[in-house]
Amino acid sequence: MDKVNLQEKFGLFHEQWTPKVVGELNGQQVRLAKVQGDFVWHKHDEEDEFFLVVKGQLTIDLRDQRVVINEGEFFVVPRGVEHKPSAEDETHLLLFEPAETRHTGDVESARTVHNMEKI
């Protein structure tokens, strides 16, 4: 059983908007992602999604609210709520969500990753 060093794992990949699985517990996955620019509007009908900013700044647009999340802050997008993440500069995220969660939710996009890599 090994501990996981976040910086070390972030050093293993460069692709943006391509979450990597770094841990699993109680049917939930711990995922790391590097993001920059705009993602697609989407929602998850059955799953709440946790975003912790490890480095940078993440903006999450909701239909009626904008949430700006800085380093050391987290936000939970409740199930069923449409959201669009974006980041001006490259931002590093730790995500927590059920193993079955597709990162683009109910939207099939060019960015949809079907077999999420474990690193």
Added chain:
Amino acid sequence: MDKVNLQEKFGLFHEQWTPKVVGELNGQQVRLAKVQGDFVWHKHDEEDEFFLVVKGQLTIDLRDQRVVINEGEFFVVPRGVEHKPSAEDETHLLLFEPAETRHTGDVESARTVHNMEKI
């Protein structure tokens, strides 16, 4: 819907070994704890437990292994595995575990908190 700033939440309490609930998703809770000294040996029969060190250094003794977790590192203690957390200096943790998880697991101790406070 509000974001959560970890430092701000850690500033709201001083008790050690007394996790505070700061978020909830998919039946799991995000908890923050300040720890120092030795905790009790315990296990959780049905739940995996996630420890992320936000500040300081956490040692988790397992029956056959010692894991030393530094700032920016996390470790998952699988269900059923006996463990004893400890920290020389005060250490700040972010925990992820099912809402029903007692932090002392199967052990009733003077440290068992029955009604975990939400902050």
